[in-house]
Amino acid sequence: MSKSTSKRTKGAEFRAAIWLARNPEWLLGTSAITASACTLGPTTTGYVLGGATAATGIWYRGHPDSFDTVAAPALRAFSRRWFGTYAGRHWRDLMDVHKLTTEHRRKQYTMYPRVVRVRSYSPSIDTVLVKLAAGQSPRHFEKQTEELAHAMKAERVAVEPLKPGYVALIVQRDEPFTHVIPAPDMPENAEDVDLRAVLLGEDEFGGDWTEPVIGTHTLSAGATGSGKNSLAFAKLRSMAPLIRDGIVRVWICDPKYLEFAAVKAITENRYADDAGECLELIEAWVADMERTQKRMQRAGVRSVEPSREYPVNLLIVDEIGSLVAYRPEYARQITGLLARGTSMGRATGHVLDAYIQEPSKDVLDIRDLFPNRICLRTTSPTHPDMVLGEDARARGAIADQIPAIPETAGIGYRIDARSRAPRRVRAAYTTDENVRELVEFVRDGQTGSIRSIA
Numbered sequence: 001m002s003k004s005t006s007k008r009t010k011g012a013e014f015r016a017a018i019w020l021a022r023n024p025e026w027l028l029g030t031s032a033i034t035a036s037a038c039t040l041g042p043t044t045t046g047y048v049l050g051g052a053t054a055a056t057g058i059w060y061r062g063h064p065d066s067f068d069t070v071a072a073p074a075l076r077a078f079s080r081r082w083f084g085t086y087a088g089r090h091w092r093d094l095m096d097v098h099k100l101t102t103e104h105r106r107k108q109y110t111m112y113p114r115v116v117r118v119r120s121y122s123p124s125i126d127t128v129l130v131k132l133a134a135g136q137s138p139r140h141f142e143k144q145t146e147e148l149a150h151a152m153k154a155e156r157v158a159v160e161p162l163k164p165g166y167v168a169l170i171v172q173r174d175e176p177f178t179h180v181i182p183a184p185d186m187p188e189n190a191e192d193v194d195l196r197a198v199l200l201g202e203d204e205f206g207g208d209w210t211e212p213v214i215g216t217h218t219l220s221a222g223a224t225g226s227g228k229n230s231l232a233f234a235k236l237r238s239m240a241p242l243i244r245d246g247i248v249r250v251w252i253c254d255p256k257y258l259e260f261a262a263v264k265a266i267t268e269n270r271y272a273d274d275a276g277e278c279l280e281l282i283e284a285w286v287a288d289m290e291r292t293q294k295r296m297q298r299a300g301v302r303s304v305e306p307s308r309e310y311p312v313n314l315l316i317v318d319e320i321g322s323l324v325a326y327r328p329e330y331a332r333q334i335t336g337l338l339a340r341g342t343s344m345g346r347a348t349g350h351v352l353d354a355y356i357q358e359p360s361k362d363v364l365d366i367r368d369l370f371p372n373r374i375c376l377r378t379t380s381p382t383h384p385d386m387v388l389g390e391d392a393r394a395r396g397a398i399a400d401q402i403p404a405i406p407e408t409a410g411i412g413y414r415i416d417a418r419s420r421a422p423r424r425v426r427a428a429y430t431t432d433e434n435v436r437e438l439v440e441f442v443r444d445g446q447t448g449s450i451r452s453i454a
């Protein structure tokens with residue numbers, strides 16, 4: 001393209017046409033209403049618009065789940081894009097005040113970064129795709145995040161460079177979790193627990209946060225002190241009657257020696273701390289899986305429902321990095337066993353629940369064998385994508401921005417499997433007293449017929 005030599009800028013009518021081409025929703029919306037008013041008449045058009053509004057209201061009241069995942073993000077994004085901070089003059093003022101503009105010296109006009117798209121997957125987080133003005137780089141925005149957050153009355157703003165010339169601003173508008181969530185109640189009966197949706201805490205909408213225990217393997221990542229243990233303890237409490245009744249058998253590798261010692265009693269000695277013992281325990285878990293495979297083969301079944309005959313064998317591996325990366329003498333064997341277990345164990349109910357601080361492939365090269373992922377506070381902006389998948393951070397999973405203070409322990413993100421939208425969640429906190437209750441509940445109720453492997 002030839003370089004412009006004129007000192008004049010484009011005419012207003014051309015700028016308006018370009019604006020409409022970039023924002024076709026306005027063109028389509030106004031044309032549809034005008035066409036409807038001309039053909040059907042203003043009264044009928046009014047009724048149609050009123051009917052659409054009423055239908056939205058009915059949807060909002062009648063089916064909150066689908067409304068919150070489908071309609072609410074679109075409506076929220078639209079109103080914030082066109083009537084809030086990211087709209088026209090508000091946005092330009094924001095850019096002016098924070099010196100996020102550049103000057104065309106020859107033509108003497110100011111160039112503004114342009115809002116291309118706003119997404120608002122959750123009420124607390126917006127992601128704003130911004131085309132940088134000529135002469136800008138993501139660093140210009142990175143230097144201003146604190147000031148922008150104050151100006152937008154947001155908790156924090158993070159910048160994610162996307163491709164040359166574009167950044168995503170991730171604006172966390174508020175902190176939905178200002179309180180500690182108490183440990184889940186332990187249901188009395190095994191029938192009250194759904195192993196496909198085990199209660200872990202709350203999501204940012206104030207709803208239950210549940211995760212599947214069967215049919216998947218779960219990897220939870222988080223820096224030291226991020227509250228990883230609370231995930232495992234909430235899970236154990238929510239499944240307590242199944243553990244008591246021998247329908248879920250818990251195996252624990254506790255290489256940090258202390259974290260899970262309090263629940264050793266509910267594992268029927270399927271517990272190890274030293275790395276060498278962890279290797280033996282994992283071997284026993286894989287051998288159990290192979291025995292179950294043979295039993296199922298003899299019985300002619302390809303899948304089983306959790307029962308005493310075919311219990312779920314949940315292997316909790318705390319700080320998996322310390323077993324598969326930092327102890328070379330055990331790493332290869334443990335990695336091989338876990339790879340075997342995770343690739344075949346789902347059908348037999350042998351499921352892995354692993355916890356890690358540093359989720360890179362160098363540390364955990366079997367990361368892809370975990371279909372289910374949770375990301376608590378991380379130390380690096382690269383970690384959310386490593387754990388939750390490509391673009392997770394750009395979509396709003398700013399786990400690296402969670403302040404490293406005790407008040408935020410248990411807060412993190414998960415990705416909705418269908419919409420790929422990140423959801424901020426907080427695990428319930430299980431106190432030492434709650435752990436004792438769990439152990440008593442399981443032990444007191446056990447019938448004694450559960451065989452220990454030890």
Ligand SMILES: Nc1ncnc2c1ncn2[C@@H]1O[C@H](COP(=O)(O)OP(=O)(O)OP(=O)(O)O)[C@@H](O)[C@H]1O
Binds near residue numbers: 222426
């Ligand atoms: N869900 C939670 N809600 C509120 N506070 C929590 C929660 N989970 C943990 N905490 C608090 O944070 C502290 C650190 O938690 P925890 O030891 O589970 O972190 P961690 O991620 O396992 O760290 P490390 O990897 O170093 O063991 C706990 O002592 C507790 O006080």
